[in-house]
Amino acid sequence: MLHVVLVRLFSSMLVLVGIVVVVFLLARVVGDPVALMIQPGMTEGEIGDLRRALGTDKPLWQQFVVFAGNVVRGDFGLSPWQGEPALGLVLERLPATMLLTTCAMLTAFFIALVVGAVSALTRGSAMDHGAMSLVLLGQSVPNFWLGLMLIMLFSTTLHWLPSAGYGTLAHVVLPTVTLAFFFMARLTRLVRSELLEVMAQDYIRTARSKGLPPALIFRRHAFRNIAVPLITVLAVDFGALIGGAVVTEMIFAWPGVGRLMIQAIGQRDFPIIQAGAFVIAVAVVLANLAADLAYAWLDPKVRFV
Amino acid sequence: MPGSIQRFVLSDNSVNPDRFRAGRQARPILPMIALALIALVVFAALCAPLISPYQPLQGSIMNNLRPPAMAGGDGFPHLLGTDILGRDVLSGIIHGARVSLLVGVASVVGAGIFGTVVGILAGYFGGWLEEVVMRVVDVQLAFPFILLAIVIMYVLGRGLLNVIVVLIIASWPLYARVARAQALRLRTSEFVLAARSLGAAWPRILLRHVLPNALTPLLVVATFAIPQMIIFEAALSFLGVGMPLEVVSWGSMLASGRNYLEQAWWIATLPGLAIMLTVLSVNILGDWLRDWLDPNLRLA
Numbered sequence: 001m002l003h004v005v006l007v008r009l010f011s012s013m014l015v016l017v018g019i020v021v022v023v024f025l026l027a028r029v030v031g032d033p034v035a036l037m038i039q040p041g042m043t044e045g046e047i048g049d050l051r052r053a054l055g056t057d058k059p060l061w062q063q064f065v066v067f068a069g070n071v072v073r074g075d076f077g078l079s080p081w082q083g084e085p086a087l088g089l090v091l092e093r094l095p096a097t098m099l100l101t102t103c104a105m106l107t108a109f110f111i112a113l114v115v116g117a118v119s120a121l122t123r124g125s126a127m128d129h130g131a132m133s134l135v136l137l138g139q140s141v142p143n144f145w146l147g148l149m150l151i152m153l154f155s156t157t158l159h160w161l162p163s164a165g166y167g168t169l170a171h172v173v174l175p176t177v178t179l180a181f182f183f184m185a186r187l188t189r190l191v192r193s194e195l196l197e198v199m200a201q202d203y204i205r206t207a208r209s210k211g212l213p214p215a216l217i218f219r220r221h222a223f224r225n226i227a228v229p230l231i232t233v234l235a236v237d238f239g240a241l242i243g244g245a246v247v248t249e250m251i252f253a254w255p256g257v258g259r260l261m262i263q264a265i266g267q268r269d270f271p272i273i274q275a276g277a278f279v280i281a282v283a284v285v286l287a288n289l290a291a292d293l294a295y296a297w298l299d300p301k302v303r304f305v
Numbered sequence: 306m307p308g309s310i311q312r313f314v315l316s317d318n319s320v321n322p323d324r325f326r327a328g329r330q331a332r333p334i335l336p337m338i339a340l341a342l343i344a345l346v347v348f349a350a351l352c353a354p355l356i357s358p359y360q361p362l363q364g365s366i367m368n369n370l371r372p373p374a375m376a377g378g379d380g381f382p383h384l385l386g387t388d389i390l391g392r393d394v395l396s397g398i399i400h401g402a403r404v405s406l407l408v409g410v411a412s413v414v415g416a417g418i419f420g421t422v423v424g425i426l427a428g429y430f431g432g433w434l435e436e437v438v439m440r441v442v443d444v445q446l447a448f449p450f451i452l453l454a455i456v457i458m459y460v461l462g463r464g465l466l467n468v469i470v471v472l473i474i475a476s477w478p479l480y481a482r483v484a485r486a487q488a489l490r491l492r493t494s495e496f497v498l499a500a501r502s503l504g505a506a507w508p509r510i511l512l513r514h515v516l517p518n519a520l521t522p523l524l525v526v527a528t529f530a531i532p533q534m535i536i537f538e539a540a541l542s543f544l545g546v547g548m549p550l551e552v553v554s555w556g557s558m559l560a561s562g563r564n565y566l567e568q569a570w571w572i573a574t575l576p577g578l579a580i581m582l583t584v585l586s587v588n589i590l591g592d593w594l595r596d597w598l599d600p601n602l603r604l605a
Contacts, residue, residue: 015447018441019447022448136588140532140581142536145539145573151566152574240450242449246451265455273456280452281448
C-alpha cells in the first residue's frame, strides 16, 4: 500500500514540475506585458525601469529559475493591473469554482446512478430506450448553447431564476445544470453498461439463488463492483469538468477562477494566468491522486501489487 | 450496407451485454437518419455559395432582427430570420457548416496521425522515449483542454488554421495513449515476434503488423473526437478566440445572438441546433460504427 502511494506521489510531483514549465512558457509567449502598460509620453528610461521591475529584461532561463523558486514559495508575483498577489486573487475565486464543480459533479453522479440503474435493471423497456436517447442527446448538446437556452427559458421568459450572478441558491441552479448535463449523460451510460456486465456475473446469480432481496444484492454485490470504473471516469473527467466550468462561468457571470483567467488573458495579466493555470493543474492532479488512492482502498487487488 | 450487418451477426458471440441494445443494431433506422443528416451538412458545406439564399456576411441594417420566414425590405423571405446587422441566419448556418466540418475532420486527422505515430513508437520501443511521451501526455491531460486551447489561441491569434493547430496540439495525447497501449500489447504478440525473427526491419513491422491491428480502437476514438472538435471550435468562437470575424462560424453566430435572447430567440437558438444535430448524428454513427467494428470494444 505504502509503495503504491509513494509511486503515485512521485509521478504527481513530476507532472506538477512539467506544469510549472508549461505555465511559464505559455505565459511568456502570450506577449510582452510591458507593451500594454506603456503610457503615452513615457521615456525610454521609464520603460526600462518598468521592465526591470517586472524582471522581463533578463534572459528566459533566468526568468524561469526565479519563477520556479517563487512558485515553490507560493509567490506568483503581483497582478500588474490589480496590484495584489496573483495567487491570492486566484484563491479568492476558487470557492466559487469549487462550489460550481462540486454541485455539478454531485448532481451528475446521483442522477446517473439512479437513471443508469433503472435503465440497466429494466433493459430493453421503453424507459431504458427513453433514458438512452436522452443520454445520446446529452452528449451532443454544447454546454454554452444549453446555458443560453436555459437562460432564455427560465430567466427571460418564465422569470423563475436569475440569469447571472452569484450568492443565493437560485443563482446556483442554472450553472449547475448547464455544467452537469454532459457528465450526467456520460456517467449514466457508464453506470448502465457496467451494471449490465456485473449483473451477468456468477456471484450475482449465487446471491439471487440464496434468496437475498434485490436491494441488498444491488447495494452489496453490484454497486461495489462498479465503484472502481465510476471513480476512474469521475477523476479522468475532472479536468474536463473544470474546462466546462470556464465556459459556464463566462455565460453566467459566475465569479470563478475560469472567468478570472479569461479576463486575465485579455489583459495579458501574466501572474494571474500563471497562478490560475497552476492552481487548476494542482486540483486536477490531486483529483487523480485521490482516485488512485481510492482504488487501493476499494480494491484489494490493487493494494498488493 | 448489408455486408456490415452480416459481419456483426457473425461475431455476435461476445459476452458484452451491450449487444442487446436494441434500436442500435436490430433496427439500423437511427444510423440511417444520422447518415442522411450528415450528408445534408456535407452537401451544405460543399455547395454553400450555390445554395445559400444570401451572402452570409452582408445584410442591410433596415432588415435587422426579422423573425424567421418574414420578408426583408427587398421582398425576399428570410426563412430563419436575420440577426442584429440584418444578415440572413440560414445563409450563415449553411456557410458555418464549412468551418465546422473542416475543423472537425482536419484536426482529427492531424491529431490522429501525430498521436498514433508518437504513441506507437513509444509503446513499441519503450525506454526513455516512452517515458518522455507519457509524461508529456500526463502533463497535458492534467490541464483542461479548453483552457489550453484558449491560451494558445491568444498566442497565435484568431484564424481557421490556428484553430485546427490548437485542436491538434490539445488532442493528440488521446490517440497517443491508445496507440501506445495497443503497441505495448502487440509488441510481444506471436506474429510480431515471427516477423522480427524473419528479419523484418522495424518500420515494416510497425507499418504492416502493429498499425493494422491497432487501428480499430483508434478509429473509434477518432470518430467520437470529430463531434468533440466541432463543439470545441464553436466554444472557442463563442468565447471570441476562434474564427476571425470575417469567417462565419456557428459558434460566433451563437455568441452574436447572446445579447438578444429576449428580442430575437432565433439568432442564438438555430446555430446551436445545427451544432447539436450535427454532433448527435456523428455520435449515433460512431456508436453504430463501434459496434460494427468490434462488439467487444467498449469505451466509457
